Amino acid sequence: MIFCGTAWKVGDHVDTDAIIPARHLVTTDPEVLARYCFEDLDPTLAARIRPGDILVAGENFGQGSSREHAPIAIKAAGIACVVARSYARIFYRNAFNIGLPLLECPDLHAATESGDRLSVDNATGRIVNETRGTTHTAAPLPEFMRQLIAAGGIIEYVRRQVSGRKVGT
Amino acid sequence: MGMTLTEKILAAHAGVERVRPGDLIDARVDFCFANDITGPLAFREFERIGLPAVFDRERVALVPDHYAPSKDIASAEQCKTMREFAHKYDIAHYYEVGRAGVGHVMLAEMGLVLPGEVFVGADSHTCTHGALGAFSTGVGSSDLAAVMATGRLWFRVPETLRFVFRGRPAPWVTGKDLVLHVIGDIGVDGARYCAMEFAGEALGHLTMGERFSITNMAIEAGAKNGIMEPDAAVLDWVAPRARRPFAPVFADSDAEYAAVREYDTSQMEPVVAVPSSPGIVVPVGFAAGVPVDQCFIGTCTNGRIEDLRVAARILAGRVVHPRTRLLVIPATPAIYRQAMEEGLIRVFLDAGAVVGAPTCGPCLGGHMGVLASGEVCVSTSSRNFVGRMGHRDSRVYLSGPAVAAATAVMGRLAHPDEVLS
Numbered sequence: 001m002i003f004c005g006t007a008w009k010v011g012d013h014v015d016t017d018a019i020i021p022a023r024h025l026v027t028t029d030p031e032v033l034a035r036y037c038f039e040d041l042d043p044t045l046a047a048r049i050r051p052g053d054i055l056v057a058g059e060n061f062g063q064g065s066s067r068e069h070a071p072i073a074i075k076a077a078g079i080a081c082v083v084a085r086s087y088a089r090i091f092y093r094n095a096f097n098i099g100l101p102l103l104e105c106p107d108l109h110a111a112t113e114s115g116d117r118l119s120v121d122n123a124t125g126r127i128v129n130e131t132r133g134t135t136h137t138a139a140p141l142p143e144f145m146r147q148l149i150a151a152g153g154i155i156e157y158v159r160r161q162v163s164g165r166k167v168g169t
Numbered sequence: 170m171g172m173t174l175t176e177k178i179l180a181a182h183a184g185v186e187r188v189r190p191g192d193l194i195d196a197r198v199d200f201c202f203a204n205d206i207t208g209p210l211a212f213r214e215f216e217r218i219g220l221p222a223v224f225d226r227e228r229v230a231l232v233p234d235h236y237a238p239s240k241d242i243a244s245a246e247q248c249k250t251m252r253e254f255a256h257k258y259d260i261a262h263y264y265e266v267g268r269a270g271v272g273h274v275m276l277a278e279m280g281l282v283l284p285g286e287v288f289v290g291a292d293s294h295t296c297t298h299g300a301l302g303a304f305s306t307g308v309g310s311s312d313l314a315a316v317m318a319t320g321r322l323w324f325r326v327p328e329t330l331r332f333v334f335r336g337r338p339a340p341w342v343t344g345k346d347l348v349l350h351v352i353g354d355i356g357v358d359g360a361r362y363c364a365m366e367f368a369g370e371a372l373g374h375l376t377m378g379e380r381f382s383i384t385n386m387a388i389e390a391g392a393k394n395g396i397m398e399p400d401a402a403v404l405d406w407v408a409p410r411a412r413r414p415f416a417p418v419f420a421d422s423d424a425e426y427a428a429v430r431e432y433d434t435s436q437m438e439p440v441v442a443v444p445s446s447p448g449i450v451v452p453v454g455f456a457a458g459v460p461v462d463q464c465f466i467g468t469c470t471n472g473r474i475e476d477l478r479v480a481a482r483i484l485a486g487r488v489v490h491p492r493t494r495l496l497v498i499p500a501t502p503a504i505y506r507q508a509m510e511e512g513l514i515r516v517f518l519d520a521g522a523v524v525g526a527p528t529c530g531p532c533l534g535g536h537m538g539v540l541a542s543g544e545v546c547v548s549t550s551s552r553n554f555v556g557r558m559g560h561r562d563s564r565v566y567l568s569g570p571a572v573a574a575a576t577a578v579m580g581r582l583a584h585p586d587e588v589l590s
Contacts, residue, residue, distance in 0.1 A: 013357055013358070013446070015552075015554045017533075017552070017554040017555065017556055017557050018554065018555060018556070021534070021556050022206075022235075022533035022534050022535055022557075023534055023535070023539075025206045025235075025236075025533075025535075026236060026241065026243035026244045026247060027243060028209050028210050028213070028247075039556075039561075040555050040556035040561040041555075059358060060357065060358040060361065060391060063357055063358065063391060064293065064388075064552060064554060065292075065293050066207065066290075066291055066292055066293040066295075066307040066308060066309050067206065067207065067309075068207070068210050068291075068309035068310040068311060069206075069210070072210075086358070086361065088358070088361065088391055089361060089362050089391065089393055090293055090307055090308060090309060090388075093308065093309060093312060094309035094311070094312075097309060097311035097312060098309075098311060142193070144193045144323070153311065154311045154312060154314075154315050155214045155217050155218060155311055155314060155315065157315075158218055158314075158315045158318055158319060159217070159218050159219070161319065162218060162219075162220060162318060162319070
């Protein structure tokens with residue numbers, strides 16, 4: 001799948017409190033969570049994101065809480081795909097589980113500014129910064145993660161396992 | 170080459186002879202839990218799977234602790250979702266307010282997480298239970314739903330980093346200081362995707378509460394789990410509590426570690442993490458003098474009876490500074506009762522502290538101690554990210570209970586010696 005959109009750049013170690021502050025965790029409604037996404041980092045950012053845009057992050061993106069509300073808020077805000085230098089572990093799992101594609105790329109962050117046009121090929125890892133004319137390569141996804149995505153996330157994966165078991169017995 | 174403690178537990182639960190770092194495995198899970206924030210999302214996903222029951226009603230806990238007792242209608246609705254799910258699926262370990270405490274502290278206290286087991290929780294501080302010699306890790310709500318359905322989950326076997334604490338900890342140096350020291354040393358992503366295994370003779374000088382403080386904060390270095398080999402002290406603590414038979418697991422003597430770091434705890438000082446990262450760690454003396462509006466002693470990091478005893482030792486016969494407020498929140502009803510019987514609650518009240526019902530509230534800026542703009546808090550919790558405890562312009566310093574109590578008395582960040590000398 002190829003994503004084309006405007007880049008929004010954030011820094012290193014962006015934490016889950018910055019992605020969605022705990023004061024808003026009294027709801028699970030994605031639209032409400034989207035409104036407050038990045039509120040304490042940049043209160044104007046969520047309103048500027050358009051559907052299909054791409055988030056470009058630095059090191060250790062998503063550090064902190066296990067709150068799945070964080071990737072849900074990012075996805076519901078309109079972000080099609082995140083490209084970071086690296087991710088925090090629980091956030092990485094959560095994003096795949098809810099169907100927010102993540103790519104790891106060492107050099108895109110330094111070569112990109114907010115507002116640049118990007119195209120990201122999720123399958124090959126090829127990323128083009130159309131504004132600056134640079135090309136970058138993201139690390140390929142592990143085979144198991146590709147299977148999880150193909151299955152539609154962890155819940156669909158488990159659904160298939162469970163229904164397969166029923167058929168078998 | 171042998172296996173580390175984490176590798177051995179994971180191999181046993183995956184039903185294989187051995188695992189190596191990087192392996193993707195499907196492992197059996199012994200116990201799982203969710204709280205009132207992560208639960209509602211997990212319940213929705215569990216219902217999508219479409220099973221009539223959870224994998225084992227005795228091996229699922231639902232603990233309303235973050236926004237409980239409820240602070241508003243929205244949080245009451247979330248707690249209600251929890252209550253209804255527990256009833257519908259006949260969950261054995263659901264605890265109503267009054268019998269519920271901070272999940273991580275309560276589940277260990279009740280003997281529901283045991284040495285050698287695999288435990289997952291929809292809460293990042295689930296790594297706390299590694300102090301018992303369990304593989305214990307935080308996951309999101311969807312993963313938790315998958316576990317509730319199948320009793321299994323996939324894991325990538327982590328590399329193990331070994332941290333050896335030498336010597337006898339210097340005066341006022343507690344487990345919290347040891348782990349802050351390590352995070353300051355390796356950074357907030359220094360153990361990303363790894364197991365942090367803690368060892369060394371210094372652990373033998375720590376209380377169980379202090380050991381839990383150490384594994385609790387492994388996530389703040391990005392780790393998948395924190396873990397310690399269960400020694401005699403751990404097994405003595407667990408034995409009278411255990412709800413199930415258990416078999417402690419120990420690392421092979423020729424286990425392979427990705428890295429080993431050693432620390433001389435006799436040379437350490439009490440430290441604080443300064444705003445706004447658990448990785449910016451300095452000796453208390455470097456930050457002493459900063460005026461403080463609020464001190465908070467509690468949470469899954471430092472709300473245990475040992476922590477309250479340390480605080481009471483400093484507060485006995487003293488009062489909280491007029492410009493500062495002190496919140497003390499025992500982590501569970503059992504700890505609250507113990508503190509009352511030992512006279513600690515009276516010490517806190519006499520000092521002018523407010524003593525709250527067990528809740529995670531203040532730690533995440535949820536309720537009971539939310540900070541206004543510009544306010545400074547010294548907290549015994551585990552995170553001091555921007556806006557963590559309230560307004561984005563408030564600031565949080567992380568410390569152990571002795572420093573938090575001393576700071577409350579002085580009204581400014583202070584070393585315990587300033588109060589006791």
